[in-house]
Amino acid sequence: MSKITIDTDLGKVIGTEENGIRMFRGIPYAITERFELPKPYPAWDVFDATQTEVDCIQYRTYHDEAGQFYHEEFRAGKTRDDWKFAESPMTMNIISRADADRDPVLVFIHGGSFENGCIGEDPYGTSTEYAKHNILYISLGYRLNIFGLYKSGNYGLHDMVFGIKWIKEHIADYGGDPNKITIMGQSAGAMSVMDLMYTQTLKGVIKGAIMMSGGGAVPDMAGPLTPEESDEIFWSKVRDKAGAKSEEEFKAMPAQTIHEAWLECARSIGTVRTQQPGIDGTIIPKMPSKIMREGSYLDVPVIAGVTSQDFMPYIIYDIAEGMGIIRAFHRHFPVWGYMFDKELPGKKYKAFHAADLWYMFGNMDKSWRPFGEEDFKLRDEMVQYVTNFVYYGNPNGGGLPFWPSLGVGRRKFRYFGDDDRRLIGPVRSRNKEWKTFLRDKGPM
Secondary structure, three states: OEEEEEEEOOEEEEEEEEOOEEEEEEEEOEEOOOOOOOEEOOOOOEEEOOOOOEEEOOHHHHOOOOOOHHHHHHOOOOOHHHOEEEOOOOEEEEEEEOOOOOEEEEEEEOOOOOOOOOOOOOOOOOOOOOHHHOOEEEEEOOOOHHHHHHHHOOHHHHHHHHHHHHHHHHHHHHOEEEEEEEEEEEOHHHHHHHHOOOOOOOOOOOOEEEEEOOOOOOOOOOOOOOHHHHHHHHHHHHHHHHOOOOHHHHHOOOHHHHHHHHHHHHHHOOOHHHOOOOOOOOOOOOOHHHHHHHOOOOOOOEEEEEEOEOOOHHHHHHHHHHHHHHHHHOOOOOEEEEEEEOOOOOOOOOOEOOOOHHHHHOOHHHOOOOOOHHHHHHHHHHHHHHHHHHHHOOOOOOOOOOOOOOEOOEOOEEEEEOOOOOEEOHHHHHHHHHHHHHHHOOOO
16 A cells, blocks of 8 residues: 545645555545534645544444444444544545546445444445446545534534535546536435435535435424424423533533433433434425425435335335335436345344445455355445446446336336345335344344
């Protein structure tokens, strides 16, 4: 591995190059004060992008999570000292081929229940698989938990919009094509991707979207209180738990104090409304159900997938299927659905929530699992479908089995699993989802 230096509009950047692949870690795209919108990160003379990236303060910042399923799956052997945390975590990892020249861009938004997650996680954080397919790949960071969600400010979503627009403006300096940007997310990241399509904010900025195990589901509320009144009850309890006598005092408290107060309240009295993005009048202007019915969402082609042992897989499946049907009704760009049903080697659950990350990004050498020939074959197929989609807005081509889009009378998903079937219909999908979710019990 050797160090390289490139010139950008914002200053020189030092990265690394190995086997024809360049990697720039922790490139900052914005900065912010607590509970405020992102602002441009100032230009630099020289930025060292060979160091550990900065991520948002979260559970693992203050607590030992060793032994938990996803720690052992995605960051086994690592400790809190292997990460850097801050309230202003707007950084990204940029990975490309050494001679990238207007390569299409794939931007990944990680999951973690809007509470946790880092851009450098083992399955996707330093993936070189797409660079090998002449795609510039980015893992994008954003604010989480109370820092991203306070009082429905949707600060994390604002970070994503700011970051994606930063990419369009500056990615040519790294060899990317600013006119060919596809966004992709998993779990909460997939929900975020769908949230970003509820307005025209990214119109002309992105060309496609991929959602893995998630879709937008901004909750409504019935009862005597308005959503705003209900939310304020929760946030006032968080401020009380932190010991703040006023809003101003709360905003000035140490980060750990407000994070731990939020965490305790979220675990005990929190609602879905206070733990994910909500209607803010800008990024999410109104109830998504109304947006979908009237067809005012951002019209770009979409891939939406689910794992058979996912968290509530039948709901995620129905979201993807419904999205395909309503987009076909509006004669908008199509949706392609997939089901991941592969039992990973090494056992311990079957196609659990996030199991498809290893295959979709190909970073299998970082896993403890003994992946073999069949796993690599499936990885190559899934990566090629995504590559086609990033290049052409359609996953088909390159000799791959045909993958039909969803619509009225077209309800079959592409099947990625342990048998030879290529497509799977709703009845068989529902049976498989119920059996694996209820019988085998995933880690969610």
